[in-house]
Amino acid sequence: xxxxxxxxxxxxxxxxxxxxxEAFGVNGHIRDIADRIAKEGYVAIAPxxxxxxxxxxxxxxxxxxxxxxxxxxxxxxxxxxxxxxxAYNWLQQQxxxxxxxxxxxxxxxxxxxxxxxxxxxxxxxxISFYGGRTDALADRASELHxxxxxxxxxxxxxxxxxxxxxxxxxxKKANKPYTNVVxxxxxxxxxxxxxxxxxxxxxxxxxxxxxxxxxxxx
Numbered sequence: 332x333x334x335x336x337x338x339x340x341x342x343x344x345x346x347x348x349x350x351x352x353e354a355f356g357v358n359g360h361i362r363d364i365a366d367r368i369a370k371e372g373y374v375a376i377a378p379x380x381x382x383x384x385x386x387x388x389x390x391x392x393x394x395x396x397x398x399x400x401x402x403x404x405x406x407x408x409x410x411x412x413x414x415x416x417x418a419y420n421w422l423q424q425q426x427x428x429x430x431x432x433x434x435x436x437x438x439x440x441x442x443x444x445x446x447x448x449x450x451x452x453x454x455x456x457x458i459s460f461y462g463g464r465t466d467a468l469a470d471r472a473s474e475l476h477x478x479x480x481x482x483x484x485x486x487x488x489x490x491x492x493x494x495x496x497x498x499x500x501x502x503k504k505a506n507k508p509y510t511n512v513v514x515x516x517x518x519x520x521x522x523x524x525x526x527x528x529x530x531x532x533x534x535x536x537x538x539x540x541x542x543x544x545x546x547x548x549x
Contacts, residue, residue: 332414333387334378335362337369338427346432346455346549347422349415349448350377351441353523354399358390360525361438368436371542373549374428378418380411380444393526403440408447408468415448431455432549434477436541439463439520446498450474456548458541461487461519466494469501478508480544482537484528485515512540 335357339345350365352358357377365375381389384405391398415435422428434456437445442462449457450468454477459465461483479502483495495513502509517533520526524534 332378332382332417333357334376334418334421335365336377337362337365337375339369339372339374343374343427344429345372345374345427346434346545347419347425347428348373348375348433348545348549349418349422349435349445350375351415351435351437351444351448352377352380353439353441353520354403355391355393355395356381356385356389358525360523361441364436364438367538371545373434373545374422374425376418376422378414380406380414380440382414383410393523411444411447412451415444415452419448419452434458434545434549436460436545437462438522443468446475446479447471449477449479452476456480456545458482458544460522460537461490463490463519464494466497469497472498472501472507473505475502475505475507478510478544478548480510480541481512482522482541483511483513484517484519484521484530484533485513486517487519489519510544512537 368375381402435448436458442459518528521530
């Protein structure tokens with residue numbers, strides 16, 4: 332499995348953060364996220380979750396869902412867990428990475444993956460941006476290891492309020508620490524400046540909160 336890695340300057344040690352892709356691959360946007368996280372003082376690794384069905388370096392044009400579908404169908408919770416464990420284990424093997432602090436952040440498909448990562452890895456913090464179909468994992472809420480920060484777009488037609496409620500109610504019932512943010516004026520993928528739904532204000536505010544969340548826990 333190929334992965335994109337970005338590290339801060341200096342020897343560290345730094346906390347590690349797993350960056351989990353959208354459905355369009357580890358593309359320029361995801362690499363930029365990893366670079367921005369590295370500038371905040373974390374070693375970031377973005378694993379290519381489609382490596383079972385795609386050549387290394389796959390990037391799919393935004394909106395080309397026909398090309399996305401076979402790779403999405405080629406993923407499974409078991410496969411994602413194996414990939415995220417591999418990324419976590421790689422971080423643990425690096426001399427410049429703290430071995431007791433790790434986080435995860437994901438977007439869209441990666442938002443769901445970040446929730447899954449938090450159920451199987453000893454994370455200290457996890458963040459999900461508009462994680463579609465996270466409600467399908469709601470029955471795993473009791474397995475969450477770390478505080479979880481959720482972002483949703485109030486204008487998002489891909490993720491219904493009922494699906495959001497299913498996730499949050501499950502986490503609440505499991506008595507797990509969480510922060511839930513619904514940005515009423517934002518749509519799906521509001522954080523991605525390469526997509527039509529990009530909302531600079533929502534992206535800026537969500538990023539600032541995300542970095543504060545990581546700083547407090549990592």
